Amino acid sequence: MRSIVAFIKREAVLIVLLVALIALQALRPQSAHALIAMIDGETLLTLGGLLVLTKAIEHTGAMHWAAQRLIHRVHTERGLALVLVLFAAAISTVLTNDVALFAVIPIAISIQQLVALSLRRLVIVIAIAVNAGSILTPLGNPQNLFLWHASGVSFGGFVVTLAPLTLILIAGLVVLTCAIFHARRLDIPDGVDHVRVDRRAFAIAAVTFAAFVAIADLHHAAWGCALVLIVFGVSRWRTILEIDWLLLAVFALMFIVLRSVANLPLIHDLCAHANLDEPMRAYVAGAITSQVISNVPAAIMLESFTQRWQALAYGVSVGGFGWCIGSLANLIAMRLAPVKGLFWRFHLLSLPFFVFAAIAGAYLIHAL
Incomplete structure (x- = not known):
């Protein structure tokens, strides 16, 4: 019984x-x-390939090595926070926001055990960082992956479109981090950076990753996944067994539901009459809907009602901030950190950042 309850919670x-699928089938039955x-098979196959690749890279120890080499060169609380935040934002552009959290937050926890640092504030800015950094590329988060395939644009074209919003949000995040962390000096033990990297495994993973991105860019996700x-x-082969296969089931069900x-x-009439082909309306719809059902479901639901994929991408990206449900990465961050009282303190920073992001995104939509 306990195992069943634990599974339901997890x-x-x-x-x-x-449950929603069962209810919908009862209300309006559809064939299998x-x-x-x-x-969306392309999106699901690409996500499956990324899950295997990110797990393989994680096993090499390369991410921990890179992060800890950076940390060893930092001497202040503010500098340490900035290093972790920018590192989290950077790796989230290629390893997805969720995976970036699994890589960086354990490092933050271990560092906090060695030096006096507010883990609560650090986890919050790291969560904001992975959501901001992941906006840049199609590989950064599931909604980008879906919108990239739906839009039909090239990998480079997608990056160019999302770069202005990403840069503004990263700049805002840097200001926020500098404001909430002090410049006091820290003494980091020399033993922090002793991490061994499996270079052969990393080389295999890196080459395969590059090939996979190139194949996916040609919209041949099945070949890339193969x-x-x-x-x-x-x-x-153990890498394949260890990936979160249920995550693929979740996204398949998201598409269906x-x-x-x-x-x-x-719902169809409401969305159809909302004139979402007007860029600002698509942007606002994406941002607001994300606050209610999270940004991945919002992108999936609204995409069929607008041709303005750029505005929708901006909207669901901004929607990842604010209320914790805006992005599943926020919930993962709070679950990974063993800190009490994180929920409300998270919103004390995330809600103002959502306002900042919403204004920045609206300005860019109007200007572009």
Whole structure:
């Protein structure tokens, strides 16, 4: 019984989606073929490949080595916070915001055990950092991955479009970090940076990662995913077993449930008459809807009602800030950190940052 309760708590999103699917089928039954047709196969295959690749890179120890080499050169509380925040933002551009959290927050926890540093504030700015950094590329987060495939633009074209918003938000994050952390000197023990990297495994992962991105950019996700499975099925088969397969099930269900909801007459008429082909309306819809159902579901639900993918991408990106449910990365960050009272303190920083991000995004939408 305890194991069942633990599973429900751990996989609450999956359970909610399954219940929602059952309710929708009772309300408006659809065939299995129709439900499967709602799944975006390109996005799901690309996400599967990324899960394997990120797990493989994590196993090499390269991320911990890079972060700790940087930390060894920092001498102040503010500098340490900035290093971790910028490192988190940087790796989230290629390893997704969720994976970046699994890499950086454990490092922050271990550092906090060695030096006097506010873990609560550090976790909050790291959560904001991975959401901000992940905006830049199609690989940064699931909503970008989906919108990239839906838009049909090149990898480079997507990056150029999202770069202005990313740069402004990173600049704002730097200001925020400098404001809430002091410049007092820290003494970092020399033993912090003793991490061994499996160079051969890292080289294999890096080359495979580059090939996978190139293949995915040509919109041949199935071939890219096959390449990843073959490479690591031969050299690191345990990596494939360790990835979060249920996450793929969650995203498959998101496509089915949210597209089914969007097809309900009431919801369809509401979205269809909202004139979401007007850029500012698409932007506002993405930002506000994300605050209610999170930015990945918001992108999936609204994409079919607008041709303005750029404005929608800006909206759901901004929507990742503010209320914690805006991005699943926020919830993951709070779950990973063993800190009490994090929920309300998170919102004391995240809500003002959402206002800043919303204004910046609106200005860029108007200017572009």
